[in-house]
Amino acid sequence: MAAALPSEGMAARIEALRRITFVDVVLWGMRILIVFVVVGGTIGTLIQGRYTGEQWFDNFMFGLMIGGVYALIALGYTMVYGILRLINFAHGDVMMCGAFTSYFLANGLYRSGYLDAHPVISMILIMGLAMITCSVIALVVERICYRPFRHIRTLAPLICAIGASFFLQHSFRGMYGSSVRAYPDPVWLEGEFEIFGFGIPYTQPFVILIALAAMGALYLVVNKTKMGTAMRAVSEDRDAAAMMGIDVNKIIVFTFILGGCMAGIGGVLFCMVYNQIYYFTGFLPGIKAFSAAVLGGIGNVPGAMLGGFFLGVVESVGPALFLDGVGIRAPYQLRDLIAFTMLVMVLIFRPQGILGERLATQRA
Amino acid sequence: MAVLDVQNLHVFYGQIHALHGVSLSVDKDEIVTLIGANGAGKTTTLGAISGVLPVAEGEVSLDGQPLGKIMPHDLVKMGIVQVPEGRRIFGRLTVEENLGMGAFVRKDKDGIVESRERVLEMFPVLKERMGQVAGTLSGGEQQMLAMARGLMSRPRVLLLDEPSMGLAPMLVEQVFGAVQQVRDQGVPVLLVEQNAFMALQIADRGYVMETGEISLQGSNRELLENEDVKRAYLG
Numbered sequence: 001m002a003a004a005l006p007s008e009g010m011a012a013r014i015e016a017l018r019r020i021t022f023v024d025v026v027l028w029g030m031r032i033l034i035v036f037v038v039v040g041g042t043i044g045t046l047i048q049g050r051y052t053g054e055q056w057f058d059n060f061m062f063g064l065m066i067g068g069v070y071a072l073i074a075l076g077y078t079m080v081y082g083i084l085r086l087i088n089f090a091h092g093d094v095m096m097c098g099a100f101t102s103y104f105l106a107n108g109l110y111r112s113g114y115l116d117a118h119p120v121i122s123m124i125l126i127m128g129l130a131m132i133t134c135s136v137i138a139l140v141v142e143r144i145c146y147r148p149f150r151h152i153r154t155l156a157p158l159i160c161a162i163g164a165s166f167f168l169q170h171s172f173r174g175m176y177g178s179s180v181r182a183y184p185d186p187v188w189l190e191g192e193f194e195i196f197g198f199g200i201p202y203t204q205p206f207v208i209l210i211a212l213a214a215m216g217a218l219y220l221v222v223n224k225t226k227m228g229t230a231m232r233a234v235s236e237d238r239d240a241a242a243m244m245g246i247d248v249n250k251i252i253v254f255t256f257i258l259g260g261c262m263a264g265i266g267g268v269l270f271c272m273v274y275n276q277i278y279y280f281t282g283f284l285p286g287i288k289a290f291s292a293a294v295l296g297g298i299g300n301v302p303g304a305m306l307g308g309f310f311l312g313v314v315e316s317v318g319p320a321l322f323l324d325g326v327g328i329r330a331p332y333q334l335r336d337l338i339a340f341t342m343l344v345m346v347l348i349f350r351p352q353g354i355l356g357e358r359l360a361t362q363r364a
Numbered sequence: 365m366a367v368l369d370v371q372n373l374h375v376f377y378g379q380i381h382a383l384h385g386v387s388l389s390v391d392k393d394e395i396v397t398l399i400g401a402n403g404a405g406k407t408t409t410l411g412a413i414s415g416v417l418p419v420a421e422g423e424v425s426l427d428g429q430p431l432g433k434i435m436p437h438d439l440v441k442m443g444i445v446q447v448p449e450g451r452r453i454f455g456r457l458t459v460e461e462n463l464g465m466g467a468f469v470r471k472d473k474d475g476i477v478e479s480r481e482r483v484l485e486m487f488p489v490l491k492e493r494m495g496q497v498a499g500t501l502s503g504g505e506q507q508m509l510a511m512a513r514g515l516m517s518r519p520r521v522l523l524l525d526e527p528s529m530g531l532a533p534m535l536v537e538q539v540f541g542a543v544q545q546v547r548d549q550g551v552p553v554l555l556v557e558q559n560a561f562m563a564l565q566i567a568d569r570g571y572v573m574e575t576g577e578i579s580l581q582g583s584n585r586e587l588l589e590n591e592d593v594k595r596a597y598l599g
Binding site: 232239242 | 414416435436437438439440441445446448452453454455456457461464465466468469513514517
C-alpha cells in the first residue's frame with residue numbers, strides 16, 4: 001500500500017501546482033504578451049528603420065507637451081483623492097467647462113486682434129477666466145455631490161461624480177450645441193524654430209513651460225504654505241487635523257480650488273494644442289489624466305506630475321515604437337488603447353503606482 | 365473658579381448610554397487624572413469635552429463660560445486641546461510642520477515663534493529633529509511631539525489621552541516628567557491613563573471611573589491609599 005502513495009516531495013509539488021489558479025495563468029500570459037509587444041515591437045521597428053530621428057524627436061516632444069497637460073489635470077484627481085479618498089470623475093468635465101467658457105473670451109480677443117497683439121495679457125485673462133470657472137464649478141460639484149456623503153461609506157459619491165460629469169457635459173451641449181468649434185490659434189504660436197537640426201513648433205515649449213510653471217507654483221503652495229501643509233495633514237489624518245483646530249471643510253474647499261486652477265490651465269493648453277473645443281472635450285483627457293494619476297500613485301502630488309509626462313510620452317512614442325514593429329497597421333489609431341492598457345496593467349500589477357504610495361497601504 | 369468645569373455629562377453611542385452624568389473640574393496649576401478600567405468611559409469623556417462626540421446632556425464650561433455646541437476646531441481656538449490616544453502625529457510631515465499645524469488657529473507670527481521656543485525648551489529632543497519626518501521618530505519622541513503640538517495653540521487646558529500607551533517604562537517616566545513640566549508652565553492637564561499608579565504619582569487630584577460614572581474622587585494621596593483603588597488598579 002505504501003508504495004502506491006505519492007512520496008512527500010511529490011505531494012508538495014502537486015500541492016504547489018494546485019495553488020496555481022486560472023487567474024495566475026492569465027496574468028502571466030498578459031505579462032508575457034506585453035513583454036513580447038514592447039520588446040519585440042521595439043526591435044522590429046528599429047530593424048525596419050522606417051522612422052527618422054526627426055520623427056522620433058517629434059513624437060517625444062509631442063508626448064512631453066500633451067503629458068504636461070495630463071499632469072495638470074491629474075493633479076486635481078490626486079489631490080482630491082488624497083483628502084477625500086474619492087475619485088472626482090467629474091474633473092475632466094470641470095476642465096471642459098473652464099476651457100469652453102474661456103473659448104468665448106479667447107475668440108473675442110482673437111477676432112479683435114488683441115490676442116495677437118498682446119499675447120501675455122490675453123493669455124493671463126483667458127487662463128484666469130478658465131481657472132475661475134473651473135474652481136467655481138468644482139466647488140459647486142463638491143458642495144452638491146460630495147459633501148452630503150462625506151461621512152457615509154458607500155458608492156454614492158462615486159455615482160454622483162459620474163452623474164455630475166454627464167450633467168456638465170450635457171448642460172454645455174444644451175447651452176452651446178454639439179458642434180466642434182475652432183479654438184483660436186494665435187499668430188505668435190505659428191511656425192517653428194530649430195535646435196540641433198530638429199524643428200520644434202512654438203506650441204510645444206509654450207505648453208510645456210506653462211505646465212511646468214503651474215506645477216512648480218502648486219508644488220510650492222502644497223509644500224511651503226500653511227494651507228498646503230494643512231492639506232497634507234488632513235490627507236493623512238482628518239480627525240487629528242480637526243483636533244488641532246484645522247477646519248477640514250475649509251481645507252477641502254481649498255483643495256478643490258487648487259485642482260480647479262490646474263484644470264483651468266490644463267484645459268486652455270489642451271484646446272490650444274488641438275485647436276478645438278466641444279462639449280465632450282473633457283472626457284478623454286479627463287480619463288487619461290486619471291490614468292496618469294493612478295500611474296504615478298494616486299494621492300501623491302509628484303506622482304501625478306510624473307505619471308502625466310510618462311503617459312504622454314508613452315502614448316505618443318508607443319504606437320510607432322511598439323505597435324509598428326509587431327506589424328500593426330496605422331498604429332496611431334491605437335494611441336488611446338496604449339494609454340488605457342497602461343491603466344489596466346498598473347491596476348493589476350502595481351496598484352500603488354510608480355511612486356508606490358496609497359491604495360495598497362491605505363489606512364482603514 | 366475652575367479652568368475647566370464639566371457638569372452632568374451624558375453621551376450616547378446609538379442606543380448605548382455610555383456616560384451617565386459625569387462631573388469633574390480642573391483647576392489652575394493642577395494635573396487631574398481620570399483613571400479606570402478599559403471601557404469605563406475615560407476616552408468618551410475626553411471626546412465629549414473636546415467636541416468630537418455629541419453631548420446629549422450636560423455642560424462643559426471654560427473659565428466659567430458655558431461652551432454649548434461648538435465644532436472641535438473652534439474649541440481649539442477657545443483653548444481646549446486634546447492630544448489623542450495613539451499620538452496621531454502627522455507622520456509624513458516634518459517635526460517643524462507638525463508644530464506649525466498645532467498653531468494653525470493662531471495668527472500672531474511672533475507669538476508662534478515664541479511658543480515654539482518654549483515647547484522646544486520643554487522637549488529638547490525635538491530640537492535636533494526639526495527637519496526630520498515625524499514618522500521616523502521613536503515612540504517616546506512621537507509622544508513628546510504630540511504634546512508639543514498640542515501646546516502650540518497655547519491652550520487653557522490640555523487633555524491628554526493615554527500618553528504612556530505602548531511606551532517602555534523608562535520612556536513613560538520621561539513623558540510623565542514632561543506632563544509635570546506642562547503644568548509648571550501654567551497649563552492645567554486632564555490626564556486619562558490606564559497606568560493608574562504612574563498617573564496618581566504625578567497628579568494633584570484624581571477621579572476613578574466605572575461603567576460611565578465617576579465612582580470615586582480625591583487627592584492623589586487619598587486615592588493612592590484607598591483600599592478599593594489599590595485592589596482594583598494598583599495591584
